[in-house]
Amino acid sequence: MNKQDIQDVVYQVIERMQDSNQSSSEVPIGISARHCHLNKECLEELFGKGYELTSKAPLSQPGQFAANETVMIAGPRGSIEKVRILGPLRSVSQVEVSQTDAFQLGLKPPVRQSGHIEGSSPITIIGPKGSVYLDKGLIIAQAHIHMHPDDASYFNVKDKEVVAVGIDNGERKVTFEKTLIRVSEKYRLEMHIDTDEANSGAIKSGQYGHLKKVESTDV
Incomplete structure (x- = not known):
């Protein structure tokens, strides 16, 4: 095998390796359990003026974390305790649940992309210092x-x-x-x-x- 033949074989091996890597899908x-995202106004209504979230554990997405703080969420049929707040704070408050959770609450939230809450279900959020009623904001995340x-x-x-x-x-x-x-x-x-x-x-x-x-x- 001459030098050109060896070089051709090397190129073929490299191409096969690249094709193999690119074929990985x-x-x-x-798995995302029920949780809520809050804005500053809601956080202060629920936990008190000037309150700040404290981090329990980092999440997979950079800069995001599961907070130590939890809340109760309530609907016309029932409530769910210890719903984790995720940080950091957002500009709009939102609660994400599963279909099973929705049945327990007695609500029919739509399946939506996070942040798309227009026309979504209402929800009441209850904290240690107060409660907040959102006329929209409860979704099942797509x-x-x-x-x-x-x-x-x-x-x-x-x-x-x-x-x-x-x-x-x-x-x-x-x-x-x-x-x-x-x-x-x-x-x-x-x-x-x-x-x-x-x-x-x-x-x-x-x-x-x-x-x-x-x-x-x-x-």
Whole structure:
């Protein structure tokens, strides 16, 4: 084998390795339990003037954390205690629950992208120093994937595109057909589903799903 033949073989091996890396469609999965995001006004109504959240643990997304503080949420049929607040504070307050939680509360929140609360369900939030009634803000979060722009380029997807994600853990096989892509410089690659969705497929945090592009209109 001469020098040119050896070089050709090397190039072929490199190309195969690159193709193998680019064919990976795996996305890590995180399970999101019920939680709420608060603005400053709501936080002070619930915990007192000048109160600030304290961090219990960092979340997978950079700069975000689970707070030590929890609240109660209430609807016409029932209430749920110890709902975790996630920080940092936002400009608009919002509560995210599963469908099972919604039944317990006696409410019918829509499936929405986080932050899209127009026309969503009302909810009462109760803290140690007071309560807040939101005439909108309760949603069931649409399954979504946080991506850095580099991840979006790798998967050849764009912000607000809808994809399918298949998950097979050996016991159950499920596919999430309407998974929303969310792209930001602040994001780290991770798919988020709620507890009902996780239970439906016996899925645990840390598993991987396989992303598949579909013909779909943007959300």
